[in-house]
Amino acid sequence: MDKSIAIRIISKKGIPLNSKNVVFANINTRVPVWWLEPNNDKFKTDLYIALNCNINNILYVFFLPAGTFNNPKKIFYQRNDKNSSHIEIQVDGETFIDTKSKIDFSKFIIKKVMY
Numbered sequence: 001m002d003k004s005i006a007i008r009i010i011s012k013k014g015i016p017l018n019s020k021n022v023v024f025a026n027i028n029t030r031v032p033v034w035w036l037e038p039n040n041d042k043f044k045t046d047l048y049i050a051l052n053c054n055i056n057n058i059l060y061v062f063f064l065p066a067g068t069f070n071n072p073k074k075i076f077y078q079r080n081d082k083n084s085s086h087i088e089i090q091v092d093g094e095t096f097i098d099t100k101s102k103i104d105f106s107k108f109i110i111k112k113v114m115y
Contacts, residue, residue, distance in 0.1 A: 001026060006050045009115050010061055015048070022048040025089075027055070032091040033099065037084045040072045049105070051089065051096070060096070061111040068108075076101050 003024040007017045023042065025034040034051045049062040069075050076085035077100040088099040096105040 001052045001054065003050075006052060006059055010050060010059055010111070010113055013111060013113055015061060015111060017048055017050070021046060022050055024050045024052070026052045027091050031088075033088040034091065036087040036089070037079065037082070038087070039082075039084050041083070043067070043069045043072045043085075049108075053091070055091075057115050059113040059115060060109060061113060062096075062105055062108040063110045064108055075103070 003019065003022070006024050007019065007022060010017050023036050023038045025036050027033070028035050036049065038047070043064070045066050047064045047066075047068075049064070051060040051062075053060065072085045076087055076098070078084070079086055086100070089096050089105060090099060094106065096109070097103065098105070
């Protein structure tokens, strides 16, 4: 699934997503993780994360209000060549934990959308 299809499916459930306010990931084909690299500036505004689980046909939607992570450079692993955070969320049932920072994103989940 690509980001635009995920946005369309989730938006039909009343969640105001667009290409600028959401970070999207499918499960990695080599390692069972969702791999995200949001630009650090995205954490300054309201941010949605959409994770596609093609195993169970579920889109998990998370909402991080602006400023949830005020200084992502000190929290998440950083790419040296980009101004972005590297987040790997393990595919592990209903827990959504970043492998590096150990932050549990499950407290930010707002919707599970079946497709």
